[in-house]
Amino acid sequence: MNDIKPIALTIGEPGGIGPELAIKAWHARNQFGLAPFCIISPKTILNQARNILGLGTPVSTVTNIHQVDNIFDTALPVLEISENNSQVTPGIASSSTASIVIDSITKAVELTRSGDASAIVTNPIQKSALYQAGFKHPGHTEFLAELSGPGTIPVMMLANSQLRVVPMTIHIALSEVAKHLTGELIIQLTRITAKALQHDFGISKPRIAIAGLNPHAGEGGSMGSEEITIMRPAIKALQDEGLDVIGPLPADTMFHTEARANYDVALCPYHDQALIPVKTLDFHGGVNVTLGLPFIRTSPDHGTALDIAGKGIARPDSLIAAIKMATDMARKRISQGA
Numbered sequence: 001m002n003d004i005k006p007i008a009l010t011i012g013e014p015g016g017i018g019p020e021l022a023i024k025a026w027h028a029r030n031q032f033g034l035a036p037f038c039i040i041s042p043k044t045i046l047n048q049a050r051n052i053l054g055l056g057t058p059v060s061t062v063t064n065i066h067q068v069d070n071i072f073d074t075a076l077p078v079l080e081i082s083e084n085n086s087q088v089t090p091g092i093a094s095s096s097t098a099s100i101v102i103d104s105i106t107k108a109v110e111l112t113r114s115g116d117a118s119a120i121v122t123n124p125i126q127k128s129a130l131y132q133a134g135f136k137h138p139g140h141t142e143f144l145a146e147l148s149g150p151g152t153i154p155v156m157m158l159a160n161s162q163l164r165v166v167p168m169t170i171h172i173a174l175s176e177v178a179k180h181l182t183g184e185l186i187i188q189l190t191r192i193t194a195k196a197l198q199h200d201f202g203i204s205k206p207r208i209a210i211a212g213l214n215p216h217a218g219e220g221g222s223m224g225s226e227e228i229t230i231m232r233p234a235i236k237a238l239q240d241e242g243l244d245v246i247g248p249l250p251a252d253t254m255f256h257t258e259a260r261a262n263y264d265v266a267l268c269p270y271h272d273q274a275l276i277p278v279k280t281l282d283f284h285g286g287v288n289v290t291l292g293l294p295f296i297r298t299s300p301d302h303g304t305a306l307d308i309a310g311k312g313i314a315r316p317d318s319l320i321a322a323i324k325m326a327t328d329m330a331r332k333r334i335s336q337g338a
C-alpha cells in the first residue's frame, strides 16, 4: 500500500526527450524508490519511444488513476487521453501535437485538484511549437496559475543540492525586466517563497538573499537606481515583517560556495540571472518547482533537448529528482494534515 496517491506525469513535447525519460524513470523506480506515477498521453507515443529505446518496457493502459498502484510494479501505466493521429518524429517539435501536450497538463491538474493524484510532474514543452498552435501562456508556470484560478501568483523556483533560486520575472524580454520589477512583486514573491520553504521544505526560518538588478547592485546609484528606489524599500518592508532577508546583493559575487552558505534561497530580478548559476552547478540534478499553486508541481530543469531525442542518451536524473521532490512534498503535506 502506498502512502500517497499516484503522481501525474505529463507527456510534454512528444518529439522531445519526455517520452523516453518517462520510460527510463520507470525502469529506475526500484533503484530510486520512486512513488507510483502514470504518464498522461496517447499510448502510441509511449510505444514508439519504447520501441526506439529497445528496453522491452511493458506499457499498460489505465482507464482510471486508481489502477496505477496495482500496475506500477510490472508496467509503466499510461492514462490515455486524446487519440494521436499525428506523426511524432523524435527531434522534431510540432504544433500538430499541441492539443495532446495541453490536454495532458490540463488532465494532470484536474487529477491533483480532485485529490486523485498527489502531485503533477511535467515533462518539458517546446514553447515555440505551442505558441504556433495559439497557446497564449509563456510556459507551464503561467498556464498552471491560470488553471488554478484568479489571484494565484506562481513562483518559479529551481533547486538542486547546492542552490535554490527564484527568478522574480520569468519569461519576458530582458528589456522589459526593469519595468516589471516592482516593490509589490518583490514583497509578494518573497512572502510566497518563505512560506513554501517553511511548509514544503522544512526550513523554519528561511534565509533569503535578493540579488540586485544592476552591476554591483547599482554601485550606490551610479550604475542604476532600482536598488535604491524599488528594492531597498521592499526589502526593508519584508525585514519589518520579521523575514530574514538580505540584499540587494551584487549578483556576480553571491553564488560562489562561501556566499551560498549565507542563504537558503536567492531571488533574482530576471530569468538568466537565477537559472545560469543553478544549471551550471548541477544541470542534471536540478528541479523546477512552482510555489504558490494550490497543488504540487515539479519538473526537470532542462528543456526538450530535441538534439538528442530518440537517440537513447538523454539522462533521466532531473526527471527522477523532480518525481522525488514531488513525493517528498506530498508526504510532508500529509504529515502536516494539509
Ligand SMILES: NC(=O)C1=CN([C@@H]2O[C@H](COP(=O)(O)OP(=O)(O)OC[C@H]3O[C@@H](n4cnc5c(N)ncnc54)[C@H](O)[C@@H]3O)[C@@H](O)[C@H]2O)C=CC1
Residues within 6 Å of the ligand: 017, 123, 124, 125, 126, 127, 128, 140, 288, 299, 300, 301, 302, 303, 304, 305, 306, 307, 308, 313, 314, 315, 316, 317, 318
Ligand atoms: N519546463 C519546461 O517545459 C522547459 C522547457 N524548455 C523548452 O525546451 C526547449 C529547448 O530548450 P534549450 O534551451 O535548448 O534547453 P535544453 O535543456 O532542451 O537543452 C540544452 C542542452 O542540454 C542537453 N540536455 C537537456 N536535457 C538533457 C538530458 N536530460 N540529458 C542529456 N542532455 C540533456 C541538450 O541535449 C542540449 O544540448 C525550448 O523550447 C524551451 O522553451 C526549457 C526549459 C524548461
Ligand SMILES: NCC(=O)COP(=O)(O)O
Residues within 6 Å of the ligand: 125, 138, 139, 140, 141, 142, 275, 288, 299
Ligand atoms: N527556463 C525555465 C523554463 O522555461 C520552465 O518554464 P515552465 O514551462 O516550467 O514555466
